[in-house]
Amino acid sequence: MGTENPNRANFPLRPVASQFSAPRNASPFSSSGPVAGAEASGFRPNNPTASSQVPPSFLAGPVASGFRPVAPDRSNAPAGPPPASSYGPPQTGSFQRFPRPQFSSPAQVPPPQTLHAEQPLVAPPVRPPTGPFSSPPVSLQTQPQPPSVPMGYPQSINTIQPRMNVPQSSMDSQFSAPGTNLQPSSPPMGPSYPAARGTLQPTFPGYHSQQPNAFPQAPLVNSIAFPPQQGGYVAPVTAASRPYLSQQGGYMQSPPIAAPVALYSREHMQHPGSLPPTSMAQGLVEDFSSLSLGSVPGSFDTGIDSKALPRPLDGDVEPKSFAEMYPMNCSSRYLRLSTCALPNSQSLASRWHLPLGAVVCPLAEAPEGEEVPIVNFVTTGIVRCRRCRTYVNPYVAFTDHGRKWRCNICSILNDVPGEYFAHLDASGRRVDLDQRPELTKGSVEFIAPAEYMIRPPMPPQYFFLIDVSVSAVRSGMLEVVAQTIKSCLDTLPGFPRTQIGFITYDSTIHFYNMKSSLTQPQMMVVSDLDDIFLPLPDDLAVNLSESRTVVDAFLDSLPSMFQDNVNVESAFGPALKAAFMVMSQLGGKLLIFQTTLPSLGAGRLRLRGDDARVYGTDKEHTLRIAEDPFYKQMAADFSKFQISVNVYACSDKYIDIATLGTLAKYTGGQIYYYPNFVSSVHKDKLKHELARDLTRATAWEAVMRIRCGRGARFTSYHGNFMLRSTDLMALPVVDCDKAYAMQLCLEETLLTTDTVYFQVALLYTSSLGERRIRVHTAAAPVVADLGEMYRLADTGAVVSLFSRLAIEKSLAYKLEEARTSVQLRIVKALREYRNLYAVQHRLGGRMIYPESLKLLPLYGLALCKSIPLRGGYADAQLDERCAAGYTMMALPAKKLLKLLYPNLIRLDEYLLKTLADESENIWKRLPLAAESLDPRGLYIYDDGFRFVIWFGSMLSPDIARSLLGEDFATDYSKVCFTERDNEMSRRLMRIIEKYRETDPSYYQLCHLVRQGEQPREGFFLLSNLVEDQIGGTNGYADWILQLHRQVQQNA
DSSP states (O other), X not given: OOOSOTTSOOOOOOOOXXXXXXXXXXXXXXXXXXXXXXXXXXXXXXXXXXXXXXXXXXXXXXXXXXXXXXXXXXXXXXXXXXOOTTOOOOSSOOOOSSOOOSOSSGGGOOOOOOOSSOOOOSOOOBOOOOSTTOOOOBOSSOOOOOOOOOSSOOSOGGGOXXXXXXXXXOSOTTSOOOSOOOOOSOOOOSTTSBGGGGGTOOOOTTOBXXXXXXXOOSOOSSXXXXXXXXXXXXXXXOGXXXXXXXXXXXXXXXXXXXXXXXXXXXXXXXXXXXXXXXXSOOOOOOXXXXXXXXXXXXXXXXXXXXXXXXXXXXXXXOOHHHHHHOTTSOOXXXXXXXXXXXXXXXXXXXXXXXXXXXXXXXXXXXXXXXXXXXXXXXXXXXXXXXXTOOBOOTTOEEEGGGTEEXXXXXXXXXXXXXXXXXXXXXXXXXXTGGGOGGGTOSEEEEEOOGGGOSSOOOOOEEEEEEEOSHHHHXXXXXXXXXXXXXXXXXXXXXXXXXXXXXXXXXXXXXXXXXXXXXXXXXXXXXXXOSSOOOSOSSSSEEETTTSHHHHHHHHHHHHHHTXXXXXXXXXXXXXXXXXXXXXXXTOEEEXXXXXXXXXXXXXXXXXXXXXXXXXXXXXXXXXXXXXXXXXXXXXXXXXXXXXXXEEEXXXXXXXXHHHHHHHHXXXXXXXXXXXXXXXXXXXXXXXXXXXXXXXXXXXXXXEEEEEEOTTEEEEEEESSSEEOSSSXXXXXXXXXXXXXXXXXXXXXXXXXXXXXXEEEEEEEEOTTSOEEEEEEEEEEEEESOHHHHHHTBOHHHHHHHHHHHHHHHHTTSOHHHHHHHHHHHHHHHHHHHHHHHTTTSOOTTEEEEOGGGTTHHHHHHHHHTSTTTSSSGGGSOHHHHHHHHHHHHHOOHHHHHHHHSOEEEEOHHHHTXXXXXXXXXXXXXXXXXXXXXXTTOEEEEEOSSEEEEEEOTTSOHHHHHHHHGGGGGSOGGGOOOOOOSSXXXXXXXXXXXXHHHHOTTSOOEEEEEETTOTTHHHHHTGGGOTTSOOTTOOOHHHHHHHHHHHHHHTO
16 A cells, blocks of 8 residues: 555666667757857757767767767657756755756767857857867856866855856757856756666766766855755866866766756746856846756666655645736635636647636635625616626726726627616726725625526425435444434524425335424335335425424434344435425435445446456446436436435445436535444544535525636536536535536637636525525636746646546546546646747756646646546545545535645644644645654644544654553554543644634544554555655656656657
8 A cells, every 4th residue: 555664755776777878859959050159158059869970089089987978869868867966056046047068078079069049149259179179169258267166065155256157148058058057956968868867767877977067156046955965076187178177167077966956936037136147148037947857877866856846835826916917806716717818819729738717616615804795786686788698897897977888798888777877987987986896896796686586596405315224223324314413403504494304215215294293203114116106295394493393303213213124225216216206396405325235126236346357448437437327317307406416425335436426416416425434433524524514505596607708618517517508507506615617718719809707607595595696707818928828827726627627537538548648738738838948048958837837747646646546446446436536526626736735744843842832833734755754753644534643653652642542552443532631632632623623624534543554554644645656656756757758758
């Protein structure tokens, strides 16, 4: 399930590269003519292309001395960086534009080449004589010669001499100025680097991949700190090289240590004081972030400093620039676009490669003070566009002295109703603007008049369909459900109109007469499963406030009523039909509690189970889709009659979630899965989640539509709902824990507007019986620049769409194909982004990406390792895989990102503090890797669905005894984790409760794990550390290198 030693990630050994490995292509724009002008002085030329061979004169010379000769390039060899082991990394700088020289030896200088993309920026310098030992030319400008300093980490930046000013364009960092460079993050790609780097292999032992620099550059600012480099001595410098020493950087050997990765953001590039001294040739500022990848000769190290890789340790960070650009937009908690800059043409959209669309959570919980304002157009009626039916919003424009308004979606002029008229001031604003929230707020709720109702608003109805077979009784599920429902009766929404009803079933179906005049419910049994009928026309669903005493009596007696039941059968299908017949008049919410596979009557399912032989074949996906069309047809009927279905599956064996889940999928419902349910373990989780389901704010009888401006439309929708027409989503029940995703396409070849507007409208009945319309409006700019689309991308929305698309793909294809599709789209996007900057900047061996999407590769890896998509037969139970897929299809973006990359926090240091302030946010999130786990520590893992508390093998026994009592040395699977009578235990429970309060949609059960306790540790924690190599999957560093290799293949 995971690594035996959780303290370090296990990286598989890789074969050593061949001595004659072909070097890798360093740039998508390589050329092979002579270098002219200033380019010849400061930049190393491209590698020879696959068709050009290196002249023999350049392969002659002291190759035996340990310097790697130039080998012919291979056009399809992906690029990867050589090491720069002995470089001292920058202490305060983060610059990518001044990489180190490429060649370890004068014998390695390649033939002169021509640049197609750049022109000389300064006067051509003098070219020195050519030959196998020729040194690089120097600029005509007189420059100070810095003294030679030893290799290694600079002891103090005050002693660093300014580097020689090399005229350079900063246009493409592949052509590096061979002047000294302290930062280790941008190793150039060149002939000294073997093609085997593409397969994550080190260079051949004994050959030096890179000529290190002898001189650190001027101090920079804001660099990522690196540990001091080891080794690095200055080899003797030949006399011929001394005049050009500061440019060539001296000739010395590389010690075998990895060059770290550095991360650079565009903010780092824009500090005025951070630029090193340059000549009059000033280059472009790099408007992107990048990782430099390095390897080491003779080593199996990938050369990546894992600490420098980007991680979401601050949680979900939404793009702030977009909110500042359009302050009247609705909050991102309601609507998030995958990019806040829309393409102006279909051709530009085709180069985006990531999902283009939106994620909508229409009833998301708002913080106190930010509630959605309610507007009641009592006299005028709701003001809407007469053509496209857009609701009036902050982006409409009033003209003709306030008598007309122009729709922001379709641009048509509408008359302003007389009762809604107001004069305009000198700036064209309505004088009553401050009293009109619908004209100033992006989110608003209208009270709907009678014309928005097909029928009068129905009262909320809660109907319970409960399995009472022997497994339900023995597991304790029946008792927990009865107690929880009773405890929630006073807080069910809609009092005093709320309706309630019950049906139980095993091999027969049991109806209950709850008439208010009775003191005890009357039970009626129907055993004819082929022709279901209702034994009573009324009183099977009753008004809760009128029949409260009968309902209480029923719930009190329910567990004992079936305590001796030994029936193992389940007539679930007929019971479902019976519930539909009772509920169809009012609609409402049907809660199903199922513990066994349906075995009798319509909808009975066979034990198809999980067949290992099917995995990897074209039939693999059939295991993950509904077996019997009966359930999808029932779901369509439920949706038509405004009934939503929530399924609580509490089973200790296969129950076919793939089939039962379709009931929730098409009715806007939800799946709750409790594998191996045992009341003593899962009681609190079931109780909390059922209570939240019953008492959270709920919208009934809802439909939702999202409109957008001319030239664009939404084409596909993803989530739990039924699509009633091309764009109308039927949602019998909506709540704050559900989100819906949709993809956008351009209808016109070219958009002529500067802004596209979106409006989400949710028409629903509140629990109090009011018909309302919740409207969210947002605007987004239209751009002609692909770079701007990437700059304003929203990782949370992109990953939400990615997840839904990948899970849907797994229902029609193999898991491997679903994972590959995720990887392929990320590679295409990064490649397209790289091509934007390949001409203007020296990219060399760097992996570049927009700052806004720096976490996309990590979330892509986490998605491929998530339960719905991971591995194959042995990596997840089939029911668990399907339940996780249904859950992820409905999760809002923030909860989904937390599930993909959970929190890992160290607790023991905090618990040991004498004066601890729980309100202080002192918990630092850690990378999800085994190397983050200290054997002397206590850690908590939180993915929003469960807690795993990990006890290190060397944790102080006093801490373990304080938290677990005298059971601290026993098997943790048998330990009852409760609050003990000591301050440390109380403090830990307060932490856990605070976590639960911040995310109340699910209840996190605590699972205790001791280091080395297998397979428990592997199942609960190690298999979920997404940055580690687990079960043959890539670790984070290898994943980055793999993406980088694929990006460069056709860049």
